[in-house]
Amino acid sequence: MNTALQKVDQRKAHITLRVNGEEVEVSFAPYKTLLEVLREELDLTGTKHGCELGECGACAVLVDGEPLLSCLKLALECDGASIETVEGLAEGPELHPLQAAFSDHGGSQCGYCTPGVLMTAKGLLDREPNPSRERIKEALSGNLCRCTGYQQIVDSVADAARTLRERGVKA
Amino acid sequence: MMRLPWFQYQRPASVAEAARMLAAEGPRGMLIAGGTDLLPNMKRRQQTPATLISLSRVEGLKKITNGSGLTLGAGLTLTEVVGTGAVREKYRGLWQAAAQVASPHLRNMGTLGGNLCLDTRCNYYNQNEEWREAIGYCMKKEGKTCWVATASKRCLAVSSTDTAPALIALDAKVRLVSAAGERELALASLYNNDGINYITRKPDEILTEVVLPQLDGWSSTYWKLRRRGSFDFPLLGVAAAARMAPDGSVLEARVVLGAVSSQPLPLAKASEFLVGKKLNDEVIAEAGVLAASRAKPMDNTDLDVYWRKEVVPSFVGYALREIRGDDMRAMRMRISRQAL
Amino acid sequence: MSTAKRLDVIGHARRRVDGREKVTGQLRYADDMKLPRMLHMKLLRSSHPHALIEAIDTARAQAYPGVHLVLTGKDFPVPFGIMPVAQDEYPLAPEHVRYVGDPLAAVVATDEQTASAALQLIEVKYKPLPTIATPEEALAQPEVRIHDYTDVGNIHRNQAFEFGDVEEALSKSDHVFEDLFFYEGDNHMAMEQHASLARAEGEGKLTLWSSTQDPHYLHRQLARVLQMPAAHIRVIACDNGGGFGGKCDPAGHEFVVSKAALMLGRPVKICLTREEVFYLHRGRHPVLMKFRTGVTKDGKLTGMHLQTLLDGGAYGSHGPASTFYTGVLTPLTYELPRFKFDACRVFTNKPACGPKRGHGTPQPRFGQEVQLDKIAEMLKRDPAELRLNMVTQANSLTASWLKIGSNGLAECIRQVVAGSGWKQKHGKLPQGRGVGIACGSYMCGAGVSIYWNKMPHSGVQLALDRSGQVTVFCGATEIGQGSDDVLAAIVAETLGISTKEVRCITGDTGITPIDLGSYSSRVTIMMGNAALQAAGRARDMIVTAVAEQLEVLPESVVLSRGRVFAAGDAAKSMSFAEAVVYAESKFGTLGTVGSYTPPKPPGKFKAAGVGPSPAYSFSACVVEVEVDEHTGWINVPKVWIAHDIGRALNPVLARGQVIGGVYMGLGEALMEEQVFRRLPPKLSSALVHKIPSLLEYKSITSLDMPEVEVMLVEDPDPNCPFGAKEVGQGPLLPVMPAVANAIFDAVGVRIDEVPLTPEKVLRALHLKREGKNPRVGPERFPDVPYPEPTFVLPPGEGGDGNESKMAKRADRVMERSAS
Secondary structure: OHHHHHHOOOOOEEEEEEEOOEEEEEEEOOOOEHHHHHHHHOOOOOOOOOOOOOOOOOOEEEEOOEEEEHHHOEHHHHOOOEEEOHHHOOEOOEOOHHHHHHHHOOOOOOOOOHHHHHHHHHHHHHHOOOOOHHHHHHHOOOOOOOOOOOHHHHHHHHHHHHHHHHHOOOO | OOOOOOOEEEOOOOHHHHHHHHHHHHHHEEEEOOOOOHHHHHHOOOOOOOEEEEOOOOOOOOOEEEEOEEEEEOOOEHHHHHOOHHHHHHOHHHHHHHHOOOOHHHHHHOEHHHHHOOOOEOOOOOOOHHHHHHOOOEOOEEOOOOOOOOOOOOOOOEOOOOHHHHHHHOOOEEEEEEOOEEEEEEHHHHEOOOOOOOEOOOOOOEEEEEEEOOOOOEEEEEEEEOOOOOOOOOOEEEEEEEEEOOOOEEEEEEEEEEOOOOOOEEOHHHHHHHOOOEOOHHHHHHHHHHHHHHOOOOOOOOOOHHHHHHOHHHHHHHHHHHHHOOOOHHHHHHHHOOOO | OOOOOOOOOOOOOOOOOOHHHHHHOOOOOHHHOOOOOOEEEEEEEOOOOOEEEEEEEOHHHHHOOOEEEEEEHHHOOOOEOOOOOOOOEOOOOOOEEOOOOOEEEEEEEOOHHHHHHHHOOOEEEEEEOOOOOOHHHHHHOOOOOOOOOOOOOOEEEEEEEEEOOHHHHHHOOOEEEEEEEEEOOEOOOOOOOOEEEEEEEOOOEEEEEEOOOOHHHHHHHHHHHHOOOHHHEEEEEOOOOOOOOOOOOOOHHHHHHHHHHHHHOOOEEEEOOHHHHHHHOOOEOOEEEEEEEEEOOOOOEEEEEEEEEEEOOOOOOOHHHHHHHOOOOHHHOEOOOOEEEEEEEEOOOOOOOOOOOOOOOHHHHHHHHHHHHHHHHHOOOOHHHHHHOOEOOOOEEOOOOOEEOOOOHHHHHHHHHHHHOHHHHOOOOOOOEEEEEEEEEEEOOOOOOOOOOOOOOEEEEEEEOOOOOEEEEEOOOOOOOOHHHHHHHHHHHHHOOOHHHEEEEEOEOOOOOOEOOOOOOOHHHHHHHHHHHHHHHHHHHHHHHHHHHHOOOHHHEEEEOOEEEEOOEEEEEEEHHHHHHHHHHHHOOEEEEEEEOOOOOOOOOOOOOOOOOOOEEEEEEEEEEEEOOOOOOEEEEEEEEEEEOOOOOOHHHHHHHHHHHHHHHHHHHHOOOOOEEEOOOOOOOOEEEOOOOOOOOOOOOOOOOOEEEEEEEOOOOOOOHHHOOOOOOHHHOOHHHHHHHHHHHHHOOEEOEEOOOHHHHHHHHHHHHOOOOOEEOOOOOOOOOOOOOEEEOOHHHOOOOOEOOHHHHHHHHHHHHHO
């Protein structure tokens, strides 16, 4: 592996991303995943990591609207993509209904899985404004949580969906 | 943080260009589609390609052609496969299999082609480099012994794809394209019963399409055994497809097992046994016994190996009862934790 | 203060004080920290389960471009260990590695990728030693020494206590039940992987940010290992991304980053990979248990002899405490006139076990509650009624001298029985479906500190000023359980303001008064009582100043909802901030302190300090299962749980803790296991963690989690702030045995070990069909050389809490054998 290292081109890669609505250019070592670029190059540490192998969901973000695992997404493949992270969820000082519901209804305890869960839930509600509890559980079945036993997470998503529907706004 | 090793990255725009690049790189190059199988393996240094050739911008790999039968681009994500109406309506076994791969996020990323080419798995092999060093490595990578069965001459890593058994039961073919040309191959022939040389795809070939035949009058299903309702690879997959006469007797049948061998296991005997018979409880039970005799689960994944063999007839039974028309929804919820 | 006052904050569901930070991604966990000139560290870990290090060559790693420092065991001559009696671990192993994953060298480099590459250039020459994989091997091969400080072979701790003559009690019982149980080990699996960042400051001073539950103990250990004055070290516990006991021990990497930062004069960070977290471990001990329990024909317990054997892994960790905890809390739930327990912890060549949620008690609780189910079955009694008939009483002493204060166990049982429809279900559901019941009890904080001292267990400082701002300082650590919210709520309630007006500064040994840490469910009670005292003192000052200003009696001054006013006179009212101005004018700069020290335990015998607590919580749980008789497949559709919490300070959080405890208990019941693989000894000496990943270490997903119905039983405990008892650990305890008992109700088989897998159920069903004992579980208990017990007469037999002369007992034994 180290002999291979000598031969490999270690120049940085350069891409343009749209992160939480803002265009950013970023240079990075090309082996970095989207997770590493968000956290280490863009200082967006709201996105967490629990395994870096696609086994926990802590790093979930929306890429072009779809919940993906940033730990298994080559940053190189995100050139031109639109990324949404937990930092972009609130509008100004106003919490997104999902955020408000999670902090009011026990959806977040230690908070570590929360960003991944929130972004996954947003991906769900953007497509399905009125999901059943079963559908919410299915959509979140790729996000491990160690604190809540999921019940208050499901409560929170259901509550946020209700709020969003009442507002008649797209999440 | 688990990190990828250094690599070169190429991003072709067409299948032809990708095939040329792959040929030029030789064994140093690997294709990357969804990356959900390859990247964890690279992070654990099980696979360390010098060059990744990305299929992300290759045109045409997401094409769905609905004519006589159905052709699915290999670059469709599993979520896209699940969302394809024709799959859900006509090829239910594939729909059920694709819907149970890994987790929702991984299905949003992983592709149909990637699931068919999935590296065989083994918990002596799917480990970090340091862990593998601690056991002196294994036959599949850098070592000599297969620790699953130390007398084994071949690697016993297990085929863990969900969609392949389902597609083989549906008599699917795959299209493979290389710089030298292309060929179509029965999906069953894509695999070898060898944990290392598990696939007959040549290193310079790209799997571009899955071709499903028109299947009038067939019904199909897929049942998956795993510990949890999400994430886990199969410990047993049972795919079944059958065409029945109006009187309920079986005209044609194909039963395929997954995750009990280094390749998806078409059960010729059990399938032949069903032909001409009505799927009553006795017939189903006997088919289950025939199926179990072929299953060789290994102690290299989750749950007890003898138990996994013992429950094969039950799972074959679930599949055949569903084909027969039984209401299996409650059982499905208990096993799969979701309605399918 | 008057407790009759209407509560504005306590008991009301409200947004937790740290809620907003957690949902916006603002909260900084340790690995989110980044400092200028920061370097990164990776650890080299042993690839051998047991070996001597003959040589380490770090020259190539040191020369690798981007590497700043390479450290090995010789840089750390002083060992550490959370318990004073078990200082047996080095930050980097100097000469002896004891499990695969034991850290032995470190590389600090410009980035992780470089550090990882350089690690591979370190050459280690090992001399392999024979390995010990199980407690049975540890006992059978005393000549293989994992540690040389043990008295006998690999026995780390060995102890025995007897409260009243148990053999006599058993001999007079109508029935004696003897059962073996096994509880597999498991990992905390907090979602956040441990991370630490160290920075050298000033003249040789150190600040360490870390994912730790116990910054105070870490602080003490850093001073010891780095041989620095404690006053020169500041430990900041970052909010933990989950703890569950896994971040209680000081960890090797915390010392190594600190040393590296001091040597380099640059910040150094490490974040463990998930695999490394499984190696650091300190999780649930695998425990083999033997219960001999006497009962009368009408279903009362007469005595119990409990023996436990703990697989400790390679180091001491909290082991001395863990060993006690496999026995001491057993008598809390049911009247048990006599009790004896023998407990032994041995070393094995695996990652060290330690404290995990319930610390040492889920294992015997599993055995005890499953055995009770067997007793009920044999006596043809309803298992819920049997329990209800013998619950311990409030304000009583157990045979083992634990003082029970408030006790809502009976009410918990009544509520789960009613809520679950138990009477219509138990023994009455169709074949393949069943319900099971079990109970549990847990401490509200350990009554004594980990190191002996007479100082408070928790301290709180309060600062108020003319702006109306209230800042509360406490060493307690937020690990997700909501301790900051508890702190803010108690201060807010006392001062009549909202939690939004309280700023919490916690878990920082440089600026917060000492709190022992987030373990043993102690924070609500101990920090809460200290906060109550500090806030009460501030309130008194405000009341005095305001009474003077308003010319009313101090007794009539009320603080509520941000106002300070005279009761009954609406004109005499001011804002809280105005009131603070009067107080500051009268008293000068405002600051108060509060502290809490638990009451002295009633037992006076040696080791009577383990188990006593200011209060105990109680829980009862009913689980419903469906079991497939062809496959043994287990499905849990629903769980009912009642928890005696004293008072719920924030009901949303309290319920979340209960459901979370049920979740973790179900995981342990059904799938979680930290297990190891030994390769064929003729071909390999490898002994490795079988599944160090989140994919293969199975934890419950949202799709596997049943609905949980929570009932909070609120019977305020006088020792606790606003009556609030613990809720973080207790609700886990009854879950595993309730599942096992439900499986019995469903299909008539006994699985006497966890995890309860379909394979074991099917095996037991086969035994049942063959007419054999339909049970799967441990078959034998090895000969453990337990010591002669410390004999203490129970309170009911005229004891005074001291150890009794063994002679007295021997006389009785002789008398008995003569008669």
